[in-house]
Amino acid sequence: MAQEPRIDVALTLREGGAEPTRDELAELAGSLKPEVWFSTPLSSAEPAAAGREPDFTWDLVGAPYKGQAATGKAAVYLANSKFGIKRPFIFADGFNYGESDLPGLFAYFNQPYILGKAGFFDQLLSQGIDVIVLGFTERHTHIQANAEVAISAIQRTIAERVSRDPLTVGGVSMGGIITRYALAKMESDNADHETATYLSYDSPHNGAWIPLILQQMAYFFEDFTPAGPDGVKQADLIRSPAAQQLLWAWVENSKYSGPVATASELRKEFLADLARLGNFPRRPRLLGVSNGRRDGVGRPLPAGEVAFDWQALVASATARFQADKGEKKAIGGMHLGLAMRRSTTTEVPALDGAPGGTLDSFGKVADALKAKIAEEYRSGAFVPSVSAAALAFDPVKWDVNLNLSITDADLERGHLDEVAFDDDNTEHSHISVGLIDWIVERITG
Structure with a gap:
């Protein structure tokens, strides 16, 4: 044995x-x-990336988890301030200690990553998509607790949206796990999240x-x-x-x-909670990107x-x-x-x-x-890469070849509908031309 x-x-x-x-x-x-x-900590090399102030900010409180309610904030950037929220994209912060730095998160993902081209968020805004950057007071607390904050953000977005356009919801790193859990829980609770697309950005679906x-x-x-x-x-x-x-x-x-x-009871408990919710939301299209290579190198x-x-x-x-x-x-x-x-x-x-x-x-x-x-x-x-791509393997046993050259057949057996990989093994959360272009094409298309 x-x-x-x-x-x-x-x-x-x-x-x-x-x-x-x-x-x-x-x-x-x-x-x-x-x-x-x-x-x-995420930071932008380009100070100009942080130049835009949000149109408004929400204070958020999640439903209690284990007797305590987590809190957070969302910074809302409107594509057109005259019209309000029409085509919302909620993007959640990831694994770190303490409170989210929303201006820093916006600046990092909006930095120009190629000469002559707008940053990620500016590209979305220019095509009529409203960007809602979601952060947490305690990024280091239970994922389930911050998922309740994400649910609060989704509900607030639906309540203030002035159109019937569906939401895009996701996040970077653990933010992708938080929103994955939030959407799955809303479906389990028969609450309509009105989300058509889910996106994870180098999120450790099977562990980090x-x-x-x-x-x-x-x-x-x-x-x-x-x-x-x-x-x-x-x-x-x-x-x-x-x-x-x-x-x-x-x-x-x-x-x-x-x-x-299996050293932590909290991980076992979290994995059991995810399994009870069906592991992934079933209604949205599930997208993911990995900062790692797919060829096993x-x-x-x-x-x-x-x-x-x-x-x-x-x-x-x-x-x-x-x-x-x-x-x-x-x-x-x-x-x-x-x-x-x-x-x-x-x-x-x-x-x-x-x-x-x-x-x-x-x-x-x-x-x-x-x-x-x-x-x-x-x-x-x-x-x-095998974790960011959410391939089908046991998240406790890790019965997977880490150096697997990931084929389309492997992805079809996995949990996500589409996955993009970086050209090299780059820094976690790295802004890659190929990844951002891939995301923009699918969100705006």
């Missing part, structure tokens, strides 16, 4: 070591950056990946890192409900040994090899790229004073080099530790 994917952590004492002094700990704390690890060794480091060094604004700590995103629900493999602390694909990251090796006076950290399955394969370790961790994984695939939208996760952690890392080692897969 095949073993389930798991992690094992050896807790040992460092030979010849000593507990660090107060001064040594203070020096270590001073060298670590006070920031939330793995956050991915942040290397397990890097998750462990976030926890391990957190107590020695100054808290950021409002007392936020570096592991707050990785321990958040959103991360637990989104990541295929997750660990709860730096000492955890056990299964990784990933990033040339050597599985099991060292990505960075950091040595300080009282601490150290070694991160290896995820090994390809096998039993008790080394993924790295860390120490502080006498405490040491040495981690291995069993039957975890080499996800870092998989085709897909990338995240500079190794680079972010190396920078936080002030460790040296080769430029080509900074980024690995975050949303594998």
Whole structure:
């Protein structure tokens, strides 16, 4: 019987070591950056992309989930301010920590991505489509809670629309999962979402990946890192409900040994809720784009090899790229004073080099530790192409070839009606000419 994917952590004492002094700990704390690890703020390289102010903004409150109501905002940009909302396109923010930056989100997706051509949102506006950018007060909370905020936005849009044109609804990254859940729930509740097209932009339909060794480091060094604004700590995103629900493999602390694909009850609960709702909405046309390639060619990251090796006076950290399955394969370790961790994984695939939208996760952690890392080692897969394309495979077992050359037949067996892929494995949420042109053609056609 095949073993389930798991992690094992050896807790040992460092030979010849000593507990660090107060001064040594203070020096270590001073060298670590006070920031939330793995956050991915979107920003535009072109300040002019943010030049337009929304016509109006809505404050949104979702129906309570587990006794608490999530909140958010929507910024409404009208194609023609004289006519009001006629052809609405709701686009939701994705995975991150804290409150959405709606001006930043609009600016990022509206930046000119090719000389002489308008940005994505400006193209839609020029063709009579009203753009509604949806954000959340706590992007890191439960997906189900923020889906209620998305439902509120859909209902508000329908109520204020001055035409009978159907909606287009979707989002980037986790925003595509939030709106997928929202539309499916409305159908389950017999509520008419009046949506003809759903769009996901590099959304992890079957899960995302942040290397397990890097998750462990976030926890391990957190107590020695100054808290950021409002007392936020570096592991707050990785321990958040959103991360637990989104990541295929997750660990709860730096000492955890056990299964990784079912480590969080929140992910199991979320997948069960999705299945109860039918997994995807049935009425809209389902579109998706991936920042990864479809031909099975990933990033040339050597599985099991060292990505960075950091040595300080009282601490150290070694991160290896995820090994390809096998039993008790080394993924790295860390120490502080006498405490040491040495981690291995069993039957975890080499996800870092998989085709897909990338995240500079190794680079972010190396920078936080002030460790040296080769430029080509900074980024690995975050949303594998097979996940963004919503191929038909088990989101817990991940019984899929990560390096699959995705055929039209594979897509036909999947959950989306149409999928577009990037020409290369680009940064997660990257604005690609091919992807944007493909989306515009289908939304405006």
